[in-house]
Amino acid sequence: MADFEVVVIGSGPGGQKAAIAAAKLEKRVAIVERRNMIGGVCINTGTIPSKTLREAVLYLTGLNQREMYGQSYRVKDEITVGDLGIRTQHVIGREIDVIRSQLARNHVAVLTGSARFVDAHTLDVVDEAGRGVKVTADKIIVATGTRPARPASVEFDEETIIDSDGILHLQTVPDSLVVVGAGVIGIEYASMFAALGTKVTVVERRERMLDFCDLEIVEALKYHLRDLAVTFRFGESVAAVERRARGALTLLESGKKIPAETVMYSAGRHGMTDELCLEVAGLTADARGRIPVDEHYRTVAPHIYAVGDVIGFPSLAATSMEQGRIAAHHACDEPLPGIHHLQPIGIYTIPEISFIGRTEDELTTSQVPFEVGVSRYRELARGQIIGDTYGMLKLLVSPEDRSLLGVHVFGTGATELLHIGQAVMGCGGTIDYLVDAVFNYPTLAESYKVAALDAMNKLRRVARFEL
Ligand SMILES: Cc1cc2nc3c(=O)[nH]c(=O)nc-3n(C[C@H](O)[C@H](O)[C@H](O)COP(=O)(O)OP(=O)(O)OC[C@H]3O[C@@H](n4cnc5c(N)ncnc54)[C@H](O)[C@@H]3O)c2cc1C
Numbered sequence: 001m002a003d004f005e006v007v008v009i010g011s012g013p014g015g016q017k018a019a020i021a022a023a024k025l026e027k028r029v030a031i032v033e034r035r036n037m038i039g040g041v042c043i044n045t046g047t048i049p050s051k052t053l054r055e056a057v058l059y060l061t062g063l064n065q066r067e068m069y070g071q072s073y074r075v076k077d078e079i080t081v082g083d084l085g086i087r088t089q090h091v092i093g094r095e096i097d098v099i100r101s102q103l104a105r106n107h108v109a110v111l112t113g114s115a116r117f118v119d120a121h122t123l124d125v126v127d128e129a130g131r132g133v134k135v136t137a138d139k140i141i142v143a144t145g146t147r148p149a150r151p152a153s154v155e156f157d158e159e160t161i162i163d164s165d166g167i168l169h170l171q172t173v174p175d176s177l178v179v180v181g182a183g184v185i186g187i188e189y190a191s192m193f194a195a196l197g198t199k200v201t202v203v204e205r206r207e208r209m210l211d212f213c214d215l216e217i218v219e220a221l222k223y224h225l226r227d228l229a230v231t232f233r234f235g236e237s238v239a240a241v242e243r244r245a246r247g248a249l250t251l252l253e254s255g256k257k258i259p260a261e262t263v264m265y266s267a268g269r270h271g272m273t274d275e276l277c278l279e280v281a282g283l284t285a286d287a288r289g290r291i292p293v294d295e296h297y298r299t300v301a302p303h304i305y306a307v308g309d310v311i312g313f314p315s316l317a318a319t320s321m322e323q324g325r326i327a328a329h330h331a332c333d334e335p336l337p338g339i340h341h342l343q344p345i346g347i348y349t350i351p352e353i354s355f356i357g358r359t360e361d362e363l364t365t366s367q368v369p370f371e372v373g374v375s376r377y378r379e380l381a382r383g384q385i386i387g388d389t390y391g392m393l394k395l396l397v398s399p400e401d402r403s404l405l406g407v408h409v410f411g412t413g414a415t416e417l418l419h420i421g422q423a424v425m426g427c428g429g430t431i432d433y434l435v436d437a438v439f440n441y442p443t444l445a446e447s448y449k450v451a452a453l454d455a456m457n458k459l460r461r462v463a464r465f466e467l
Helices: 013-024 040-044 047-061 063-069 081-105 184-196 215-227 317-331 360-365 381-386 414-426 431-436 447-465
Strands: 004-009 029-033 109-112 114-119 122-126 132-142 146-148 161-163 176-180 199-204 231-234 238-244 247-252 257-260 262-265 269-271 304-306 345-347 353-357 371-376 392-397 404-410
Touching: 004 013, 004 317, 013 029, 013 040, 013 081, 013 132, 013 317, 040 047, 040 081, 047 063, 047 081, 047 184, 132 317, 176 184, 176 238, 176 247, 176 257, 184 199, 184 215, 184 345, 199 247, 199 257, 215 231, 215 353, 215 360, 215 392, 215 404, 247 262, 304 317, 345 414, 353 414, 360 404, 371 447, 392 431, 392 447, 404 414, 414 447, 431 447
Parallel strands: 004 029, 004 132, 029 109, 132 304, 161 262, 176 199, 176 262, 199 231
Antiparallel strands: 114 122, 122 132, 146 269, 238 247, 247 257, 345 353, 353 404, 371 392, 392 404
């Protein structure tokens, strides 16, 4: 008999939910995690610290209150990394406690160390002192996540030239910052530092950023970031980043030189598979360290599953959790229907973005007709009360049956608000429901009714012309 029926490697969102789901199905379960990494990248270096930092920045800078109280409004004039760190450490500590307690309540054994395959059913769990313990398992779920990619042309020094993990160890809030890579992580941190008053330059190889999002909303975000003194260098590649006495110099292939106190390199992540000895279990990873899986999250070895960032797109905590739950159910012979085709995207820039379903560009390219219904926060009483005059909600509606094809939100509470649209879409609802529904007043949720009415009126107008 194996030591455990299910062993999960990695305690990030994917691993945690896999372990707990397997335990709820009454299996003997263990989870392997390195010292001081319970909760994974999500709790320790990724989602939770970055979102807590954002909250601290918004509170201390008073940014969202300036519409009301004037551009000089601040809660604290000199914001230090100490001010920001207090909140982050507090939340990380609490979250780790919650996870430990959930694992304990569900009788999941926590094995501390780094796991590697010895054979297809055996893992060696090696602690910091190099002591190894062998454990056997019927089923294994790999949820080892990713680490920031580090190109050789960049002289990382953990102080001046850093990756996104290094942001959390900065000693001061820099006067100037170069962010290399305008992906989600790069742009989220760019907007936080811009809000703190740092002069930010974003360098991106592509001509556009966040090209999977609605173009109009990305344009609105760029306008806001430029307003916070962010400079964008699109279509530019970094040749090298060099350490200098007063900071770092970012050299672009076009010949430009950008001096800055700090450079954050945020151009991609690499799957944490190098140390797993995958080959002894008959597995391989691709050049970016990702493990291929089928629709049940099974690898080529049918008793080994992989979930979360280590399998690649979309690399979000939210999806990783669901993948973990689905993989565990499959591994325990109680399969679930599979992941829902509608997955929300939340981007915690300042202001935030969230969407679900399709974009205008996608629909146009695939020749799917749609009508647009828009609501602007400044036309809502709640928008005026909170001083958000730029936010908007956009519904993409099918003229055929008035179903929702996409929901796009920009502004305060976007990531929360989106889920109303998700619920309507997921239940196959139409804008008729949103037109007829009564929303609490004054709320931002009311924007659904306004946007639905807008779309309905436009559809009616087209219908009249067709008579
Ligand atoms: C700065 C930043 C901000 C983010 N913001 C968001 C956000 O707002 N919303 C969102 O949904 N997602 C966000 N993400 C992404 C999110 O953090 C990841 O999608 C999520 O953490 C992936 O979960 P995971 O289960 O794959 O594992 P991870 O959280 O990556 O954790 C993997 C764990 O496996 C452990 N491990 C690795 N190898 C071994 C081994 N050999 N033995 C034992 N343990 C091992 C690691 O120590 C680590 O703790 C963000 C990421 C970053 C970096």
